[in-house]
Amino acid sequence: MRMIKPLVMALGLSMSFGAFADTQIKIDASKTGPVINKNIYSQFTEHLGRGIYEGLWVGPESNIPNTRGWRNDVLAALKEIQVPLLRWPGGCFADEYHWRDGIGPRDQRMVRVNTNWGGVLEDNAVGTHEFFDLVEILGAEAYVNGNLGTGTPQEMAEWLEYMTSDSKSTLAELRRKNGRDKPFRVHYFAIGNEAWGCGGNMTPEVYTNLYKQYASFLKTPKDNTPILIASGGHTEDTEWADHLTKNVKPNWALRMDAVSFHYYTLPTGSWEKKGAALGFPEAEWMSTMVNTLKMDQFIINNKKVMDKNDPEKKVGFYVDEWGTWYDVTGDDDPGFLYQQNTIRDAIVAALNFNIFHKHADRVHMSIIAQMVNVLQAMILTDKEKMILTPTYHVFNMYKPFQDATSIAIDLKKVPTYKLGKASVPSVSATAARAKDGKVYIALVNANPNAAETVDISLAGVTVNGVKGQVLTAPEMDSHNTFAEPEKVKPAPFEAKANAGKLAIEIPAKGVIVVAVE
Incomplete structure (x- = not known):
């Protein structure tokens, strides 16, 4: 300083x-x-590396000061930037997540191998009830990503019933038995994630038909009906947004309220060797700026096809994964996606915010990946220690733009x-x-x-x-x-x-x- x-x-x-x-x-x-939707400043936490466990969740018995298991220092920092929305449980993890694994007494929950991220054991200590506790502590909205990849329409429909029903049904009573009387408020619900890749390696045609099938059974109370999000494309691709907005109309009984989009800024543009988080040459500063500014044209291209199919702009375009992605920093497991965060990341964040503001007529949500200890994080932790990153400071500086005109x-x-x-x-x-x-x-x-x-x-x-x-x-x-x-x-x-x-x-x-x- x-x-x-x-x-x-x-x-x-x-x-x-x-x-x-x-x-x-x-x-x-x-x-x-248009109004700059507050959810352009949203956050993402996935069962990945130390993003949830240690970074956010330490458990009620931890010596690290916590509120019902969530570490107090991180909570205070997140409240300061006024997190408007939190997405969970993935990401790629979502399409292998079975919600019943994460309810009931923690010592009796299913233990699985996290095959997407490091092959570590996932004990499901953080499940539906813990997630909504975090959301409510932060005063944020909830974005839940459903399992299309390895799940079934029945499983997805029953999860929504478990979360939202205020009836005396067996699932609503199970929620009450597990400690929650009133329903959880589910603001957004996505049917699958990256269906073109880790979510199933599908074509837009196959996914669209599956979306219709699954959405047909997602029934919730009128006062707790989530905005439904379809898994869309990435980078220069417009086919997904085009096909979905042609074939699934908004405001039916069968709804599609938004199409998602993912784009990560890689300094080299290569997934094999993405570039260093620290000690990089100016050439990689430049290539990072060049690549992150591509976001503008990607949004323009998708808006063109959406405007043609949906001229009334009923369907939102949600950039629900974005940020920098470098080669892993330090000795962490490569599957943990831990990287340092520099002033370069702060510039990337600010440039993208300005782009999202420009397209506020369609871009009603953007979600940086991810909140703690993963990729372009707000916060880094090392056991009981915590630091705020340059990206965190940009989010804090841009707070006035939430719901601004x-x-x-x-x-x-x-x-x-x-x-x-x-x-x-x-x-x-x-x-x-x-x-x-x-x-x-x-x-x-x-x-x-x-x-x-x-x-x-x-x-x-x-x-x-x-x-x-x-x-x-x-x-x-x-x-x-x-x-x-x-x-x-x-x-x-x-x-x-x-x-x-x-x-x-x-x-x-x-x-x-x-x-x-």
């Missing part, structure tokens, strides 16, 4: 209007767009960050009017070497200045460790306006989120 504060102070001295600015940003607060933004003369034959725009920006009535602006500089000055003019709002936070770091792989847990964290930021205009310098590899004062 000592290295960041002088930089921020130096920036503060240069925040006067009149400085030369390459990027011109015009924001008209009177020109509003997007505002038209026009970027011109955006400079280009170049390295060899590759290039990306240096500056990304977004703006919205938050629920507190204030206009918020987020600015991102993807250039790791040079600051970028932006000249901002605002219409439709009186502006005296802006105040908020800035996140940056000295090195491309600057990160927090258990020895130095606050090496990368936000610092206060403010700038004064002149005649309603602002000149703001975004530091290299920097993220700024400010409210208009």
Whole structure:
């Protein structure tokens, strides 16, 4: 932090209007767009490595302070970023998960081999009741992923009945016997996961027919009816979104409310050797930026086919797995997907948020993978120790955008960050009017070497200045460790306006989120 504060102070001295600015940003607060759904800031926890066990769940008997088994330090950190929604139990794990394994006394639950992630024993200590306890502690919505791959329509229908029924049926009474009188609130329910891959290696045609079959039997009380999500495509593929929206209509008795989509940012673009989380060359910083910005075109392409099939935009496009994926850090089992998290990850997160805001008419949900100790995590733990990652700080800075109303933004003369034959725009920006009535602006500089000055003019709002936070770091792989847990964290930021205009310098590899004062 000592290295960041002088930089921020130096920036503060240069925040006067009149400085030369390459990027011109015009924001008209009177020109509003769709609401940025709070669930764009959602989280994902899967039975994978130390994502749940140790990272979140330590059990009621643990010496680590906990609430009914959930560790208190992690709970407090997650409450701070106002987690709007939590997805569980997978992921690939979902299509081998049998819900009856995870109910009843913990010492009597089925023990299985987790064949997807490391071949470790899964004792099902965290099951349906524990998951909903976590959701309710966080004040979040619940997204449950059903087992299409190795399950049956009966099993899926009975799980929903167990969770949602307020009747005296055998399954509802079993839930009561297991300690929960009133039904659980299931906000979202997905029929399978990655049906094109680990969920069954299906074609869109096969999956669509199975979706119809399973959805036919998913019956819940009217006041506890989840939004139903179909397993969609990934990366450049649009076939799944096209086929599903052609063949399963929304607002039938047989519903499909959303199509999912997955895309991971790999520095190299190769699954065989994805790239390092630390100590990477600038070429991999650049390739990471190039690859993560592909998200924009992937969404555009899927929206085109969905707009053709569903012009009323009744079906949402849910990016329910996204984030960076590197080669495993340290000596962890490769199946645990543990990686360090640097300022590069923070930039990736902010760039993707700005993309999701741009497409808020269809993108009503995005879920980063994953919450703790797995892939692009918010939090890393080592037994009783915990650190917050740079990605966590970006989620915290962007909180005002949850359920904010997007505002038209026009970027011109955006400079280009170049390295060899590759290039990306240096500056990304977004703006919205938050629920507190204030206009918020987020600015991102993807250039790791040079600051970028932006000249901002605002219409439709009186502006005296802006105040908020800035996140940056000295090195491309600057990160927090258990020895130095606050090496990368936000610092206060403010700038004064002149005649309603602002000149703001975004530091290299920097993220700024400010409210208009």
